Amino acid sequence: MTSFNRSTSRRLKKLPQIPSVWEGDRRPMSSSHQHSDSEAKGECILWVDGSQGVVRGMDMVPQETGPEAIVRTLMRAIEHPHSPAKPARPQKIVVKDREIQFYLRGVLQDLDITIDYAPELPLIDELFRGFAEIIDSQIPDLPPQYAQALQDKAFAIWQAAPWEFLEEHQILSIEINKWDVGTIYASVMGMLGMEHGILFYRSEDSLKQFRAAVLRDDEPQVRLEEAFLKQDCLFLTFEHADDSDEDEDDEIDLADLPLSEIEPTFGNIHPLEGLRSVLYDEEALVVFVALESLSRFIRDHRRQLYEGGFPSISHRYRISLPASNEATKSATVTVSTMPQLAAELEEMAGFGVQELEPGEEISPMFRSLRDDLIPEDSFLSLGVVSWEMLEYLRQGVTHHQVCEIKQAGDGLPVILIQTSRPKAKAVIANIEAAGGLKAICFNPGADPFDGDRYDLGLLQTQNGELFLFGEFLDDDPIHVEARKKWNQRCKNTKGYCGLIIAKGLTGSARGNPQPRDMMALFEARSLSPKDLGIGTLQLMPQLQSE
Known part of the structure; x- marks a missing residue:
């Protein structure tokens, strides 16, 4: 067993010993949103002065960290406690884990501190109940009952890679007519490698207004950010799961990464809400149905879409909904290409239009x-x-x-x-x-x-x-x-x-x-x-x- 250096023991013994009882414990941080122990982010170590009712030390550690961690936190609680506590040694320490009790007895035997066992630790129990309530009150990014289904559909879209043959202006309409949603308009991002994902606009007007703002050359950056937040859409984007070095990520082509390093993100943009990376129940169902119908449409018409020209295609699908409390078990959805809207957006962008200087003529050998x-x-x-x-x-x-x-x-x-x-x-x-x-x-x-x-x-x-x-x-x-x-x-x-x-x-x-x-x-x-x-x-x- 590792013990303190003698110089450390002498230093700690020079601190005043106060007549108080400290509680100490380490427990996993969990909530009702976590489905397995493997999802827990780690364990929390707490040292609390029961006499004064203050937290003297707290640390988060990985679950596999050894028993030395609880001593390291105790050392800080003694020498560098959280305010308003002062440096001091306790007279007694109480823990509710027999292994921790025996371990501390061996490590602290030279510090004249009594180490006792108690089946309950009232102050720490109350603190952890408060932590759990805070975690439970946090809204998850995706409704738990739909999270896995949405993740699966997102990865199916990633593997289908619609950005390889669809440009952003080649819009697909998805007629849903449920959950107060009529038709949404899917714009696929990624052909130019800037960002991979799909925007599901709730109206044609929102789509056109945003594209018009982006295409104005004289639009300042602040106005563009304002235009971005005025969009009315749901979205799915893909990012590199390892974001430890953002500068390197700028050079990474996501298409070259294995599926395990791709991370889908869902969210909503609305003029009155702004941007949020959270989907609520009905929004999650809309995105699920849109992704599933889009995946089927790409599967059925990939050759026609890949050959170019953006032909007029329409297909109806019956989509089974993921398990939920709703009586409705399925939704009928119609996916259609929108060649006329695509042509309008292309014209808006000025594709293929060449402006000539005064007196300049187009050579018969070349146009530009x-x-x-x-x-x-x-x-x-x-x-x-x-x-x-x-x-x-x-x-x-x-x-x-x-x-x-x-x-x-x-x-x-x-x-x-x-x-x-x-x-x-x-x-x-x-x-x-x-x-x-x-x-x-x-x-x-x-x-x-x-x-x-x-x-x-x-x-x-x-x-x-x-x-x-x-x-x-x-x-x-x-x-x-x-x-x-x-x-x-x-x-x-x-x-x-x-x-x-x-x-x-x-x-x-x-x-x-x-x-x-x-x-x-x-x-x-x-x-x-x-x-x-x-x-x-x-x-x-x-x-x-x-």
């Missing part, structure tokens, strides 16, 4: 020159994939655009763009929305302010748009050598090349993505500046042709 396709922090390289690797990628990547390519030389010249998984998905979706990749080009560019000349890397999509993917100084020896190899390889393949989009920017594969990291392969033509025919481009605040 943009720099918003490739994320700024992407890793970029010019290289080659062997013909064997090309065949592997053709079979292995999810997104693939094929050309009839003559195999000559050491392989297919490729542009590799590596970014985070959510951003890679957004790049792929934008290229596919533009009809696919038509060509990869390098074109001369110039900065009229400092006289630098550039070799601009451009991607041309099938709808005629040009996207800037790289700016290279034309006298950079590394790039000059890479361009020579690029030109020779494109000559070998009769003008064919490829674009690879890969994930893993922040992981161990940064700068060296493995085949498993490659998400898309677009095979296309290589165009020379002469073929492109747009002349030297000037680098301006807004890129435009000379």
Whole structure:
């Protein structure tokens, strides 16, 4: 048995010994909301001066902590008690656990303190009753009778991953007609990797008003926060369960984490209530029914939704409710896509609308020159994939655009763009929305302010748009050598090349993505500046042709 150092015993004995009886105990902190001992967060150690009626020391410890913990708390109760108590030794200590009694007798034998046993400790019993009442009065985040069912439905949605093929403006209506709720409108978040989850708006107006506020460029941050709190919706969001380092979490792609590290959060936003991460009984039932019907709808129509175009689809489901005291055992729900509303929200965002400068005309070769396709922090390289690797990628990547390519030389010249998984998905979706990749080009560019000349890397999509993917100084020896190899390889393949989009920017594969990291392969033509025919481009605040 561990005992005090002699110097510690001498120090404690110098403190005055007061004629009082202290009660001491350690007990688990529990409540009626906890369903098993494993859910208890720990045990509370209390030392109370029964004569003065004050708490001298209190600690929370893990349940598996050894008996030394109760002595450590006693030491603080003696030397550094809670106010208004003064440092002192008690004349007697009373405990209700025989093991604690015998342990303390051995440890405290040199301090002249009597250690007694009592079957009840009136002051501590009363304190723990008060603690239990406080815990029981706290409202749980989810109604206990629905908590497990909601968690299961949330994880089912996570695994279905609707954000892989539904954008935020592609709204689904869920007609419930129960619990004073008519139709709610589901907006799926996560395609751009910002936040994964689903907002269930109680009205179209609330949805439109919030999106309009977000899209106003001149809206200050304070006004945006106000607009956020004016939403009228229920929500489900997903977060990293380990939030010990929030800065690192900003770089984590949730889709790369195992299910055990994903944590769903439910809640409500209302103009008069604000944000709360608590669902009451009827709200929990509404969210349960919405999630279950949404899961079934995704299961039944995943192919139609994934193919794009957001077709008009409607499906009715009968949902069995989780165990409750309600007489109603099920609800009939209708889930429908809302193409017209999606088009209205898309128009509100100004997607696809290009404003021309006065006197500017759209070239017949291209409609615009943009720099918003490739994320700024992407890793970029010019290289080659062997013909064997090309065949592997053709079979292995999810997104693939094929050309009839003559195999000559050491392989297919490729542009590799590596970014985070959510951003890679957004790049792929934008290229596919533009009809696919038509060509990869390098074109001369110039900065009229400092006289630098550039070799601009451009991607041309099938709808005629040009996207800037790289700016290279034309006298950079590394790039000059890479361009020579690029030109020779494109000559070998009769003008064919490829674009690879890969994930893993922040992981161990940064700068060296493995085949498993490659998400898309677009095979296309290589165009020379002469073929492109747009002349030297000037680098301006807004890129435009000379």
